[in-house]
Amino acid sequence: MTPHAADVLEGDARRERLRLLSLSAPATLLVLIILLLPVGWLFFLSFVDKDGFTTANYMRLVQNEAYFEIFKVTFLSSFLVTVITAVLGYPLAYLLSQLPRRLAIIGLTVVLLPFWTSLLVRTYAWLVLLQRKGLVNSTLMSLGIIDEPLSLVYNMPGVVIGMVHIMLPFMVLPLYATMRSIDPMLLRAAISLGAPRSRAFFTVFAPLSLPGLIAGSLLVFIYCLGFYITPQILGGGRINLVSMKILENATIYSDWGAASALGVVLLAATLLLFKAIQMLVPVDRLMGKAS
Amino acid sequence: MTGQATSSGASIPITIRKLVKTYGPYRALDAIDLDIAGGEFLTLLGPSGSGKSTLLMAIAGFLRPDSGLIQFGAADVTRLEPHRRNIGVVFQNYALFPHMSVAGNVAYPLKLRGIGKAETAKRVAWALALVKLDGFGERNIHQLSGGQRQRVALARAIVFEPSVLLMDEPLSALDKKLREHMQIEIRRLHETLRVTTVYVTHDQREALTMSDRIAVINHGRFAQIGEPKALYERPASKFVAEFIGDATLLALDEGAKQPTFRGLPVKTKDKINGAASYVVLRPEKLRLVDKKDTAAWNRFAGTVDDIVYQGESVLLSVRLEGGETLFLRQGTDQQSLQNLPARHAAVEVGLHADDTLLVPEEYP
Numbered sequence: 315m316t317p318h319a320a321d322v323l324e325g326d327a328r329r330e331r332l333r334l335l336s337l338s339a340p341a342t343l344l345v346l347i348i349l350l351l352p353v354g355w356l357f358f359l360s361f362v363d364k365d366g367f368t369t370a371n372y373m374r375l376v377q378n379e380a381y382f383e384i385f386k387v388t389f390l391s392s393f394l395v396t397v398i399t400a401v402l403g404y405p406l407a408y409l410l411s412q413l414p415r416r417l418a419i420i421g422l423t424v425v426l427l428p429f430w431t432s433l434l435v436r437t438y439a440w441l442v443l444l445q446r447k448g449l450v451n452s453t454l455m456s457l458g459i460i461d462e463p464l465s466l467v468y469n470m471p472g473v474v475i476g477m478v479h480i481m482l483p484f485m486v487l488p489l490y491a492t493m494r495s496i497d498p499m500l501l502r503a504a505i506s507l508g509a510p511r512s513r514a515f516f517t518v519f520a521p522l523s524l525p526g527l528i529a530g531s532l533l534v535f536i537y538c539l540g541f542y543i544t545p546q547i548l549g550g551g552r553i554n555l556v557s558m559k560i561l562e563n564a565t566i567y568s569d570w571g572a573a574s575a576l577g578v579v580l581l582a583a584t585l586l587l588f589k590a591i592q593m594l595v596p597v598d599r600l601m602g603k604a605s
Numbered sequence: 606m607t608g609q610a611t612s613s614g615a616s617i618p619i620t621i622r623k624l625v626k627t628y629g630p631y632r633a634l635d636a637i638d639l640d641i642a643g644g645e646f647l648t649l650l651g652p653s654g655s656g657k658s659t660l661l662m663a664i665a666g667f668l669r670p671d672s673g674l675i676q677f678g679a680a681d682v683t684r685l686e687p688h689r690r691n692i693g694v695v696f697q698n699y700a701l702f703p704h705m706s707v708a709g710n711v712a713y714p715l716k717l718r719g720i721g722k723a724e725t726a727k728r729v730a731w732a733l734a735l736v737k738l739d740g741f742g743e744r745n746i747h748q749l750s751g752g753q754r755q756r757v758a759l760a761r762a763i764v765f766e767p768s769v770l771l772m773d774e775p776l777s778a779l780d781k782k783l784r785e786h787m788q789i790e791i792r793r794l795h796e797t798l799r800v801t802t803v804y805v806t807h808d809q810r811e812a813l814t815m816s817d818r819i820a821v822i823n824h825g826r827f828a829q830i831g832e833p834k835a836l837y838e839r840p841a842s843k844f845v846a847e848f849i850g851d852a853t854l855l856a857l858d859e860g861a862k863q864p865t866f867r868g869l870p871v872k873t874k875d876k877i878n879g880a881a882s883y884v885v886l887r888p889e890k891l892r893l894v895d896k897k898d899t900a901a902w903n904r905f906a907g908t909v910d911d912i913v914y915q916g917e918s919v920l921l922s923v924r925l926e927g928g929e930t931l932f933l934r935q936g937t938d939q940q941s942l943q944n945l946p947a948r949h950a951a952v953e954v955g956l957h958a959d960d961t962l963l964v965p966e967e968y969p
Contacts, residue, residue: 504713506694517713521704
């Protein structure tokens with residue numbers, strides 16, 4: 315082949331790549347319009363008031379102790395929900411990943427079943443179950459496990475229970491996908507090399523399932539940070555989260571600047587957290603098996 | 606480590622008696638008996654579904670046989686858990702741990718055995734040198750080529766000096782050139798270590814190249830066990846003759862006292878077995894004969910169907926009068942090329958009495 319022909323081919327290849335890339339243009343445009351523009355607008359709003367540029371919205375967050383408390387509760391509840399869904403979801407996903415494919419699909423359908431009903435319905439169902447004379451308390455009392463009804467709603471436990479239920483599929487799905495892709499031969503290899511089953515699990519399976527755990531945890535955690543309906547209903551106004559404060563600022567006080575500042579801080583905190591996890595865990599190395 | 610089948614030692618014999626494994630009505634292993642000498646390289650050769658991998662997995666301990674006995678040396682390991690058997694296994698798809706470096710993979714069995722850091726580093730370096738991967742310790746698994754991964758798997762399986770080395774079609778994912786190269790490497794490694802090795806393959810040429818002995822397995826039973834040359838030159842049945850090497854088998858006339866093919870006696874130095882019912886014709890043992898060659902040759906008349914030039918040889922297919930097709934291989938030296946018959950020419954194919962093998966349908 316002459317060098318000239320090679321150049322022509324290379325040009326063709328480049329044009330073809332561009333053409334294929336252009337197929338993603340509608341999606342890129344959509345992301346630009348519905349995500350980047352509003353976030354940019356939010357950012358802008360948080361720095362202006364009727365007199366022009368201001369940092370008052372941010373100063374208020376730093377100076378007012380109540381805001382610190384709200385952020386603390388938001389992160390704490392999100393953290394608790396993430397840990398509990400991980401503890402519940404990991405064994406469940408492991409079980410599903412070890413089942414024959416057909417049974418696993420049935421199991422996954424059951425996990426996803428709650429998605430078929432409205433979030434609101436599920437949340438009110440929890441309210442019914444968890445209240446003072448609800449099913450949970452009356453069952454525990456009739457079994458003689460407790461004498462006094464537990465307070466399970468309008469407090470942190472209630473909010474966490476409801477959110478865990480809603481969030482569990484978001485943990486199970488990425489975990490299941492990762493675990494399914496782990497070659498069972500690797501465990502056999504570990505055993506043949508002298509590892510008892512439990513040791514093979516902790517030295518081979520667990521580290522390889524870590525990317526799924528991280529993905530699931532990030533999904534749950536980030537979703538929880540902005541969760542509104544469930545904590546609002548099950549917290550009964552006694553649990554104040556950032557999302558509620560944003561709504562309050564925007565709808566009651568019509569203070570878009572304050573609401574935007576809260577949103578921006580939440581977003582920044584989330585991104586920082588994301589970066590920290592990326593630096594702590596060698597995700598790239600774990601993903602190396604994909605090749 | 607306590608409770609292990611054997612201490613590490615290179616030459617442990619394996620004894621297998623009446624091993625049975627069934628899946629429903631299907632007998633994957635049908636009362637298998639096998640003696641593998643200490644330090645021997647034995648290949649299990651068979652078509653897919655023959656039971657060769659089942660037998661290997663039973664030796665490894667990943668599969669519990671219904672009945673029978675497996676011994677490593679004097680120790681009964683039939684019911685011993687796989688992690689206590691002290692076996693090195695090389696799997697078909699390498700099964701390397703993707704979250705560990707090359708050195709991490711090779712060090713894994715040593716870590717499990719509680720071996721110290723300095724000793725581990727020494728043994729890992731030794732094993733990597735043995736498979737010619739010195740200096741690859743810090744690489745990631747996904748940076749390696751197929752052949753290199755195979756070498757890491759091999760190093761990992763031998764680094765703890767296992768009593769038995771098991772290999773399940775380890776070269777099947779490699780291309781032909783690399784495969785042939787690795788065959789020689791594994792052979793050399795075995796000569797260095799002298800560890801009792803059981804190797805599974807469906808590739809008869811690979812089996813012939815590498816093994817001390819080959820056990821041909823079919824339908825969960827051994828069809829024949831022997832040294833490569835014995836298996837090729839003296840197949841015990843139609844199945845073995847066809848499975849190892851290329852061969853056309855012609856059915857002998859039924860009911861005749863002496864072996865005959867379409868009325869003509871078949872001359873052979875083979876001890877005539879009463880049950881013999883086929884004559885084996887291998888391409889490289891056949892040649893074209895003319896009227897002068899007589900006494901010692903069995904002759905088969907036919908016409909040349911096709912002539913295929915393959916580089917190192919020429920393959921002629923000859924259709925006999927009865928419709929059977931024979932293949933014969935000729936060298937590509939100038940003299941042979943000049944004497945090639947034309948297509949559709951009538952020829953006579955000769956098989957020397959010394960090379961004439963008769964085999965029964967089934968091995969008794």
